[in-house]
Amino acid sequence: MRKLGGVSTPHHKNTATSPVEEIPTPPEVRIPMSMHIGAPAKCIVKVGDAVQVGQLIGEAAGFVSSSIYASVSGKVKSVDETDAVTGYRSVSVTIASDGLQTPYEKLSPPDVHDLPSFLEAVRASGAVGLGGAGFPTVAKLTVKDAGKVDYIIVNGAECEPYITSDTRTMVEDKDYVWNSLKLLKKYLKPAHIVYAIEENKPEPIRLTRELAANVQPGEEPLAEVKVLPSLYPQGGEKMLIYNVTGRIVPEGKLPLDVGAMVINCSTLAIISRYIINGMPLVSRCITVDGSAVKNPKNLAAPIGTPVSALFDYCGLKKEVRKIIMGGPMMGTAIPNADMPILKNTNAVLAFAEAEALLPAETPCINCGQCIKHCPMGLMPSNLLTAYNLKKPENLAKYKANLCLECGCCAYSCPAKRPITQYMKLAKAMLRDYTAANANNSK
């Protein structure tokens, strides 16, 4: 197998052995109707409505969309457009909590007995890719020909520095994850299930191996546990597929085109929780860490909780100069701690000045480090030149569209060039160019 790029970053997994702590219910939550890939959910509540935990407040608006549920019990305080983490505006529902956390009275575990009822349960759970991607899980699992699923790969890589929310899920919710795997085996009938975990997570590896070994005489293990090197971005979908199966997802194709499906371990835990308890996705585990945080922890918090409530719980020891939602490599810097946590927020990092300052950029020395470390085999330095010269035809030639925005190029660049940020702009330029060409050829 050819070796893909990637970088060895410091792990900073400070909270890997910190059990998840539930934060006090916040006085109010702000829940955006758009916190997944695809169409925003359609808000079905209005100001003054009383809601309970797990009650539907946003209906999935299409196949690639996701339902959204109240994460606290109380009264709808406002329904308005607010700034979203993505930089776009989104309709959000603000709920003033009554502090009671009353579960919605109509909740009950779904009847799952065949593939359609399983998929319906996944849809109703509100599950999306909890590793950060936010893709609606039911859309991923709905395949025209179930026989095409050769490999189901559980993503337990969690390769970004600092983040340990998946690690804690693999420890504390291991049975929920395993139960979902049994259902996937039963209804999608993959030939192989591989549970992929990076080597820097000894406890999840040990526990998952125990589960895999717990079989009746003559029975095959449900899943193979595959321990992967700790190399960022090991958890990237295409990386994982290649490193587990040796198959390359061709340009413009999907994992299923090579018989593979990758699902995050925390997403699997949420699906099982819903099927067993009837409670959809209303809260999640978030790692809170960074140089400005006094007591880094893993917290369970209702969706829509303001980031400030997480900081109040963990305490701050230095002035916060930068807040990142997600990991330091692929996460998004947010403007303030009023922003709410979303379904796919796996971490909130707060950094003090020393870590927040960007180093001064110097000219390219043509060292080729960015090319060597790009996991997609791109030539970031050439792409940067094409962008600066405003040559979208060269961006197309050098395949800017394949960029994962993983940050390996910027991380490895000795000239400290913010290549990843430029790559985002380059991809936008290429999209405009491609759209204009398509319009001209009509």
Ligand code: SF4
């Ligand atoms: S951000 Fe894009 S160009 Fe840079 S290393 Fe990652 S995939 Fe390659």
Ligand code: SF4
């Ligand atoms: S790593 Fe930085 S300095 Fe080296 S070739 Fe790439 S852009 Fe230039």
